[in-house]
Amino acid sequence: MERTIRFYKNAKHEWYADIPEWGGAVEDLQMVEGADELLNWVAASENECKLLMADEQIQNAEILDLIYTREENLGGGGDYLLEKFRGEFKNHKIWLCGVTEFVFKQLPEKIYFKEVV
Known part of the structure; x- marks a missing residue:
């Protein structure tokens, strides 16, 4: 499965995922514990970015490897x-x-991602 997701910073410079069909609290979409730092690397000085994310290999993608499933x-x-x-x-x-x-x-074993410009 492939999906392009927009990420944006709010007024407090906190990163959030833009997932319109999410029915839960917007706080659940906040990117924390290392994901925010990664988005800072991707976006550089910008306040938003888009990532093509997939659970199957895509060309020229970065790779996240699952190391632990949390209770x-x-x-x-x-x-x-x-x-x-x-x-x-x-x-x-x-x-x-x-x-x-x-x-x-x-929860994919690997997540492939790359910036969409």
């Missing part, structure tokens, strides 16, 4: 590792909440 009492979702970003070694850990399962209908 619901720990926030659910999963911890992912971004080993490299744009060819540079990062070894950056990211938590993606249960909204990831909503988008992909599962």
Whole structure:
């Protein structure tokens, strides 16, 4: 499955995913625990960016590897590792909440992503 998702910063400079069909609280769409830092790298000095995300390989994509599935009492979702970003070694850990399962209908073992310009 492939999906383009827009991410944006609010007035407090907090990152959020723009997922119109999400029926839960908007706070659930906030990007935290490493995902916000990744979006800062992608967007550079901009306040929004779009990522093509997929659970199957896409050409010239960055890769997030699932390293741990969190129990619901720990926030659910999963911890992912971004080993490299744009060819540079990062070894950056990211938590993606249960909204990831909503988008992909599962918690993918790998998430492939690249910026859409």
